[in-house]
Structure formats: structure tokens, C-alpha cells
Amino acid sequence: MLKKTLRFRSAQISVAILLAVLLLAIFGSALAPQDPLHQSVKDFLQGPSSRHWLGTDYLGRDVLSRLLAGTRTSVTTAAEATLVGLVFGAIPGLLSAFLGTWFDFIANRITDAIMTLPTIVFAIGCTAVLGNSLTPAMLAIGFLSSPLFFRVTRAAALEFVRAQYVESAELFGASRFRIVRVHVLNKVIPTIAVAAAMSASAALLIVSSLTFLGIGVVPPAPTWGGVLASDLSYLNQAPWAPIVPAVLIMLTAGALNALADAIRDASGVHVSLLSAASSKAATEEAAATELTQPGDDADPAFLGANSANPVIDKIDEEAADVNRHSAA
Amino acid sequence: MPSLLMPNEGKDHIMIRRPRHKRVLTAAAVTVLATVLSACNSGGGAEKASGPAGDNGTLNWEWDLPTSFDPVTSSAGWDAHVLGLAYSAITALDKNGNAVGGLAKSWKYAPDGKSIAFTLQPNLKFSDGTALDADAVKTNILRGRDTPDSRIASQLAEVTDVTVTSPTEFTIKLSKVDYQVPNLLAGKTGMIVSPTAIKANAAGLATKPVGDGPFTLTNYVPGSHADFVRNPNWFDASDIHLAKLSVKAITDQQQILAALQSGDVNVAYIAGSSVSAAKAAGFTINEVPSQVVTTLDVNTSKAPFSNPLVVQAINYAIDRQALVDTQQFGHGSPSFQPFPKNYTVGYDPSLANLYPHDVNKAKQLLAQAGYPNGLTIPLTTSIATGAVEQLQSQLKEAGITAKINVIPAAQFTNIVYIQKQPGLALDGTAGRESPLQMLEVLYDSKGLMNLSAKIPSNVQTVFDKLRTVPLDSPDYASTLQATVKAAVTSPGSQHIWLYTTPRILATSPKVTGLPFTLITQRFEGVRVAS
Numbered sequence: 001m002l003k004k005t006l007r008f009r010s011a012q013i014s015v016a017i018l019l020a021v022l023l024l025a026i027f028g029s030a031l032a033p034q035d036p037l038h039q040s041v042k043d044f045l046q047g048p049s050s051r052h053w054l055g056t057d058y059l060g061r062d063v064l065s066r067l068l069a070g071t072r073t074s075v076t077t078a079a080e081a082t083l084v085g086l087v088f089g090a091i092p093g094l095l096s097a098f099l100g101t102w103f104d105f106i107a108n109r110i111t112d113a114i115m116t117l118p119t120i121v122f123a124i125g126c127t128a129v130l131g132n133s134l135t136p137a138m139l140a141i142g143f144l145s146s147p148l149f150f151r152v153t154r155a156a157a158l159e160f161v162r163a164q165y166v167e168s169a170e171l172f173g174a175s176r177f178r179i180v181r182v183h184v185l186n187k188v189i190p191t192i193a194v195a196a197a198m199s200a201s202a203a204l205l206i207v208s209s210l211t212f213l214g215i216g217v218v219p220p221a222p223t224w225g226g227v228l229a230s231d232l233s234y235l236n237q238a239p240w241a242p243i244v245p246a247v248l249i250m251l252t253a254g255a256l257n258a259l260a261d262a263i264r265d266a267s268g269v270h271v272s273l274l275s276a277a278s279s280k281a282a283t284e285e286a287a288a289t290e291l292t293q294p295g296d297d298a299d300p301a302f303l304g305a306n307s308a309n310p311v312i313d314k315i316d317e318e319a320a321d322v323n324r325h326s327a328a
Numbered sequence: 329m330p331s332l333l334m335p336n337e338g339k340d341h342i343m344i345r346r347p348r349h350k351r352v353l354t355a356a357a358v359t360v361l362a363t364v365l366s367a368c369n370s371g372g373g374a375e376k377a378s379g380p381a382g383d384n385g386t387l388n389w390e391w392d393l394p395t396s397f398d399p400v401t402s403s404a405g406w407d408a409h410v411l412g413l414a415y416s417a418i419t420a421l422d423k424n425g426n427a428v429g430g431l432a433k434s435w436k437y438a439p440d441g442k443s444i445a446f447t448l449q450p451n452l453k454f455s456d457g458t459a460l461d462a463d464a465v466k467t468n469i470l471r472g473r474d475t476p477d478s479r480i481a482s483q484l485a486e487v488t489d490v491t492v493t494s495p496t497e498f499t500i501k502l503s504k505v506d507y508q509v510p511n512l513l514a515g516k517t518g519m520i521v522s523p524t525a526i527k528a529n530a531a532g533l534a535t536k537p538v539g540d541g542p543f544t545l546t547n548y549v550p551g552s553h554a555d556f557v558r559n560p561n562w563f564d565a566s567d568i569h570l571a572k573l574s575v576k577a578i579t580d581q582q583q584i585l586a587a588l589q590s591g592d593v594n595v596a597y598i599a600g601s602s603v604s605a606a607k608a609a610g611f612t613i614n615e616v617p618s619q620v621v622t623t624l625d626v627n628t629s630k631a632p633f634s635n636p637l638v639v640q641a642i643n644y645a646i647d648r649q650a651l652v653d654t655q656q657f658g659h660g661s662p663s664f665q666p667f668p669k670n671y672t673v674g675y676d677p678s679l680a681n682l683y684p685h686d687v688n689k690a691k692q693l694l695a696q697a698g699y700p701n702g703l704t705i706p707l708t709t710s711i712a713t714g715a716v717e718q719l720q721s722q723l724k725e726a727g728i729t730a731k732i733n734v735i736p737a738a739q740f741t742n743i744v745y746i747q748k749q750p751g752l753a754l755d756g757t758a759g760r761e762s763p764l765q766m767l768e769v770l771y772d773s774k775g776l777m778n779l780s781a782k783i784p785s786n787v788q789t790v791f792d793k794l795r796t797v798p799l800d801s802p803d804y805a806s807t808l809q810a811t812v813k814a815a816v817t818s819p820g821s822q823h824i825w826l827y828t829t830p831r832i833l834a835t836s837p838k839v840t841g842l843p844f845t846l847i848t849q850r851f852e853g854v855r856v857a858s
Contacts, residue, residue: 039721041654132734220717229711235582236605251703
């Protein structure tokens with residue numbers, strides 16, 4: 001499947017971008033020409049120069065070094081959230097197809113309950129209770145993304161519950177665990193991979209928007225979203241500054257999405273499976289919109305109109321909401 | 329018991345304009361992301377108010393909207409600015425912060441200092457036509473003291489009774505000597521609401537104020553804007569040269585600049601970082617001295633801050649001028665006490681350079697305190713970037729590792745002021761009408777901003793003494809300054825003062841005559857050319 005995927009031009013480009021990001025994540029701090037935390041406040045908000053290739057930030061720190069050093073935090077946290085979602089979503093999803101109606105019923109109701117929780121508000125709550133650091137915030141985000149994995153995996157697995165070879169394996173006395181491992185898992189994995197790529201790109205954006213809200217990352221640690229947020233506050237002094245972190249975030253999220261598309265095309269995963277998941281998200285979004293008071297419209301800038309990813313749309317809307325409250 | 333204390337004023341949490349999390353208002357969330365889509369009533373007054381000819385300008389003021397238009401239930405000290413448009417208080421403050429006549433033209437303390445006889449201006453009327461007389465004042469003071477959800481109750485707790493001797497004369501009786509009352513009554517505590525409106529619908533006052541202020545509210549869209557017209561019946565109406573005044577809440581610095589440039593607002597409260605851009609765009613920059621001072625609240629009940637040497641070391645480790653230069657783009661000045669230089673009566677010049685930046689001295693003090701290899705301290709904030717990062721870096725140079733703990737802005741009041749959890753918290757004060765009230769908020773055992781919940785006995789003594797000194801006594805200023813000095817330099821002092829923040833108002837060149845008032849912004853004498 002990997003080979004098949006890589007035949008797509010979009011996949012090749014995406015993988016190249018993601019490999020570059022991975023390299024930055026591993027070696028970013030070492031590559032940083034200067035200490036990303038070192039303040040030389042006398043030279044704050046300077047433009048690009050031979051000493052500071054991307055200029056300095058509001059405390060005179062080297063922006064290039066901050067972006068390079070911030071890659072690891074940005075990427076690992078996105079991975080962390082995806083992994084949590086995978087564990088809490090995919091495993092119960094797979095089991096619910098095989099462990100009988102009671103397990104299925106309870107798991108579904110729990111998932112429904114999780115879906116009613118608003119992502120960013122929940123993340124804020126978690127950081128308030130567990131302390132403001134990235135891991136609790138990412139646990140929260142990952143946990144709330146688990147319904148996506150649960151539904152996608154369950155739907156994919158259900159297809160095989162009554163497949164003839166599964167039934168015959170059962171008649172031969174194979175254990176459930178063996179059936180899942182041998183006959184189902186590798187058929188479901190492409191679907192989960194697509195969901196994971198989607199979820200990772202969403203998580204990357206959430207990490208950025210959380211940093212934007214001052215949640216998760218404890219200053220002065222750099223992240224892409226943090227650099228972007230601070231740049232936006234000093235547009236008078238450095239109008240060009242937000243472009244670099246914004247491009248980094250867009251490229252990575254775009255590459256993950258393109259890769260997800262390529263995996264789906266290559267694996268021939270039933271399109272309806274994914275659309276089932278995203279139509280659920282769309283319903284959720286519609287519900288969220290209903291709850292919004294008239295005249296309480298979020299800033300249009302936060303609502304990516306016609307975005308291909310309703311999950312992200314919803315998250316952005318919440319970000320706009322939270323923004324408003326923190327400004328109050 | 330110091331009864332003027334106030335867990336009432338909502339939060340004192342700084343409302344300084346900052347590049348990003350500029351203002352942190354109270355929990356009563358005023359939604360302010362609002363763009364000014366609906367704000368299109370710019371330009372001179374089409375409908376002429378009944379003021380003198382030429383007084384038909386419209387002032388559009390970018391500022392926060394209040395948590396409530398009812399002075400009794402308003403929960404943010406910051407609200408006083410806008411409430412002062414709709415209401416007049418019993419007294420007023422001059423530009424230096426001294427009590428002068430307001431609704432009351434004069435007052436006199438009884439020789440024992442326990443009762444004050446006020447004389448109101450004649451023929452006062454509320455905007456609803458009700459007469460503003462001594463009975464109305466009595467109703468208001470008792471309402472402020474007794475209403476269950478009153479946020480000013482503790483300031484009025486020492487009032488035992490109000491007796492009315494004639495329609496313009498009343499006497500406030502106190503349970504103990506307190507010469508600070510006239511100052512206190514210049515703020516929300518002394519704002520007088522129409523008794524007719526209180527009787528009809530007290531809850532409605534939150535959005536429909538009925539007072540006798542320089543302006544009358546005509547239209548209010550919470551979270552967006554409030555429109556006022558000139559009140560021709562106000563006792564000082566001849567000083568108001570504006571036909572209309574609108575308060576518009578915008579928070580984003582870029583949006584504020586855009587609103588200035590489009591003419592949507594002609595007076596805006598901006599951050600230091602926006603000054604050069606506003607200047608370049610042709611706006612006048614007015615740096616109004618204010619009582620906003622940034623501080624670190626120190627919990628001297630918790631180690632290591634219980635050791636005065638550690639607190640002193642932190643004081644020496646901080647480079648305040650660098651903070652002013654970077655955080656406020658040079659606007660404001662380093663501060664070592666709760667009052668700014670312009671508050672001449674309370675500012676103690678001997679504290680002007682109390683802790684000069686001296687890293688070696690800080691290290692030496694730490695060694696003396698038993699931390700020769702430095703130490704780690706917590707640093708709580710709700711504003712995650714900026715000052716707190718710079719402080720952390722400055723402290724590092726002296727061997728102090730500050731671990732930043734970011735708490736949600738909405739929980740600041742609860743975590744810091746009520747639970748008093750943090751050891752060290754970045755905070756700030758917006759000032760109070762009465763200097764003793766301010767000092768008690770900061771240093772008294774029940775003070776909102778005193779995290780240690782303790783007061784050194786020598787400080788308590790000077791507080792009690794200050795209360796008994798009449799405001800017009802020749803000893804008042806020296807006593808107040810001695811009180812400030814005692815509170816600031818006492819070994820268990822609970823604040824590390826950082827810097828003052830001026831109220832930076834960018835105005836269109838058409839706006840003239842903006843008065844520089846220390847505590848609340850006033851508009852007497854302001855004109856807008858058409």
C-alpha cells in the first residue's frame with residue numbers, strides 16, 4: 001500500500017515536506033543558530049539582517065532559532081494528540097465490532113457523550129485542573145478526537161464481521177483475538193491511517209490555536225503557533241513577520257491532508273466510510289451553530305468558509321469563541 | 329477593623345493596554361471581539377442638542393464598556409470611567425486626586441470626626457425628572473450599604489445612619505473616625521441613582537442608568553457600544569461642549585488603529601506599541617498620567633518569600649527601566665510605590681530609586697538568605713507572554729529561576745485574590761479614589777491584593793493614624809507619605825512594584841481640550857471641531 005500511495009505526485013511532495021519537518025523536529029534545536037530563549041531586549045522587533053535572518057521578536061529573540069527550536073514541540077504535541085485519539089478510539093472501535101452488542105452499545109453511548117464536549121473549552125478545563133502544560137491539553141484534545149477514530153474503525157471493521165473467511169475462521173475455532181489480528185486488522189489499517197493523517201493535521205492547527213490562546217505551552221518555550229500569535233500583535237512594527245510561521249503551519253497541515261487523500265485513493269478504502277465520519281462531524285458543527293446566539297457571530301476570519309475539513313471548522317469556531325471570552 | 333476594604337471592587341487585575349491580552353475585565357464577560365459594523369453614526373451632530381452654539385461635536389471614544397451600569401452592582405473598578413458619564417457622585421476628584429465638590433457643594437466634619445454634614449447643590453434633577461435631594465442621597469447610601477449583591481457595601485459598612493435635615497442637607501454618621509470618606513464618595517460608592525428608577529426596576533439599572541451625569545444614555549448594545557447625549561440639566565453643563573458621546577468597545581490594536589483612521593472613533597485608548605503608528609497617521613498622542621501601576625503580589629506567608637532578604641533580592645534583580653522600554657515601548661516609568669509621581673499628595677519622593685537594578689547585590693542578598701547557589705520560585709500570571717518572560721530572564725541573571733504558571737484570566741480573581749494560592753503573581757492596580765482605600769487593598773490583612781493575608785503591626789498602626797488625619801490638615805500629605813513608606817519598606821512588604829502605565833489616548837486633531845485626570849477620564853472642556 002505504501003508503494004501504491006507513493007505513486008501519487010501529491011504523496012511524494014507531502015512525504016518530502018513531512019520528512020523535512022521531521023528532520024527539523026529532531027535537529028531543529030541543534031540547527032538553531034542562536035539560543036531561542038536569549039533576549040537582547042535592546043534589539044527587539046528588528047527586521048531581517050545578517051545576524052537575525054528572520055528578524056527578532058518582541059523580546060529581541062532570534063525568530064529563526066525560535067521557529068527551528070519550536071518545531072519539535074509543535075510536531076510531538078500533534079503526534080501525542082493523534083496517538084491518544086488512536087488508542088482511545090481505534091481499539092474500542094475494533095473491539096465493538098467483535099465483542100457483542102452490550103459492549104458495542106456502551107461504547108457507542110460513551111462516544112456520543114464525548115462528542116458533545118466542546119474541544120477547546122474542555123482543553124482549557126483540563127489545563128486548569130491538571131496544570132497548564134502541553135501534555136494535559138493534548139490528552140484532552142486527543143481524547144476528544146477519539147470518536148472520529150472509534151466510528152471510522154468500527155464502520156470499517158463491521159464490514160468484515162460477517163465476511164465468509166471470518167466466519168469460517170470462527171468455525172475452525174480461531175479465537176476472537178486471532179481473528180481480529182490476522183483477518184481484520186490489516187484491512188482496517190488503511191482507513192485508520194487516513195483518519196490519523198486527518199487528525200494529525202487538525203491537531204497541529206489546534207496546538208497552534210491553543211498556543212495562540214496562551215494554553216498548553218508555558219512561556220518562554222517557542223512553538224510555531226506561539227511565534228505566529230506574538231507576531232500578529234506587533235503588525236505595526238513588523239508587518240511581514242507572521243508570514244513565515246503561518247507558511248510552516250500551512251505546509252505541514254496541507255501535506256498531511258494531501259497524504260491522507262493519497263492513502264485513501266491508493267488503498268481504495270470505501271469513500272463512504274470517511275464521509276460517514278465527516279458527516280457526523282458536520283452534524284455536530286450544525287448543532288454548534290444552532291447553539292450560537294443570534295448576533296453572537298464569531299469573527300468571520302476564524303471561520304474558514306467552505307473548508308474541506310468540518311472538524312477543523314468546528315475547532316476554529318470554538319477558538320473564536322474562546323478568544324472572545326479571553327478578551328473580555 | 330478596617331472597614332473600607334473591598335473584596336467588592338471585582339478584580340484589580342491590570343487593565344493595561346497590551347499588544348495582545350490587553351484588558352482583563354471581570355468575569356461578567358463583556359463580549360468585545362465585536363467589530364464596529366454597526367457604528368456608522370460618525371460626523372457632527374445632525375440633531376442639535378440644546379447646548380450653546382458650536383457645541384455640537386460628537387466624540388466617539390474607544391474604551392471598555394462597563395460590567396453593569398448600576399454603580400452598586402458593577403464589579404470592575406474600571407467601570408467608573410463610563411459610569412461617570414451617566415452619574416454624578418456626591419464629591420468629585422480634581423486632576424490631582426483631591427476631593428472637591430460634586431453633587432455636594434460643600435461638607436463639614438463634626439469636631440469628633442464621626443459625622444459629616446453635606447450641602448447639596450440646589451435644584452438638582454435626575455434624567456427622569458425626579459428631584460435629586462437629600463432623601464435621594466440617603467436612599468442611595470443605604471442601598472449601597474444594605475443591598476445583598478452590593479459591591480460597595482464594605483466601603484459603607486462604617487456608615488451607621490444618614491440623617492436628612494433639609495432637601496439639600498444631610499449628615500452621614502460613622503461608627504468611627506474616618507476622614508477619607510469625601511474621597512471615597514467621589515467614585516462608584518458616591519454615585520447617586522434616581523430613587524424612582526430603583527423602585528421601579530432596580531435590576532434594569534444594569535443596562536438603563538438613570539442619574540444626573542454630564543450625559544444621558546440613549547442606546548446601549550452590550551459588547552459593542554453605548555451612545556450618550558449631553559445632559560442639558562447637569563449642574564456643570566456649561567463645561568460640556570459635546571452634543572453626543574459614544575463609547576465603543578474594540579480590543580484589537582490593529583482594529584483600533586483602523587477605527588481611528590476611518591473616523592469611526594476619534595479618541596482611543598491604545599497600547600504603547602501602537603503609539604508610533606498612531607502618530608504617523610496624524611493622531612495626537614495624549615499621555616495622561618494614571619494610577620495604573622504594575623506590581624508583583626508577594627505571598628509573604630509562603631517560603632521562600634517569607635524571608636524578606638529573598639524579596640529584596642528580587643527587587644534588586646529587576647531592571648524596571650528595561651521592562652518599561654520593552655513592554656510599554658518607553659511609555660510610563662519605573663516605580664517602587666503604589667502611587668505615581670503625579671499623585672503629589674501620596675507619592676513619597678524618598679522612594680524614587682528604592683531598589684536600583686543591581687545583580688551583584690541581589691546575589692549577595694540571596695547568599696545571605698541562605699541561597700548561595702540561587703533558588704527556584706513560582707511566578708503566576710494570566711498574561712502568558714511579555715512582561716513575565718522578561719522578568720524570568722532578568723531574575724535568571726541573579727540566579728533566580730522563575731517557573732511560570734499561566735492561569736486562565738477568568739480564574740485570576742478566584743485563584744489569586746480569593747484563594748491566595750500563588751507565591752508570586754504578576755498583577756496591577758488601577759487606583760482608588762481614596763489613597764487609604766488603595767493602601768488597604770494592597771497591604772491590609774483583608775486586602776484583596778494582599779496574598780499573605782497578614783499586616784505587619786507597624787503598618788497597621790500608621791493606617792489607623794492616617795484615617796484620623798483630616799484631608800485639609802497640613803499634616804495630611806506627610807502622614808500619607810509616611811504611611812506609603814512604612815508599607816513599602818516594611819520587612820514583610822507584600823508588593824514588588826514595577827512600573828506605572830500612563831493612559832495613552834490617541835485623538836483626532838479635531839478633538840481638543842482633553843482633561844488629564846488621574847483616576848477616571850473626564851470630558852469637561854472637550855470640543856470636537858466639525
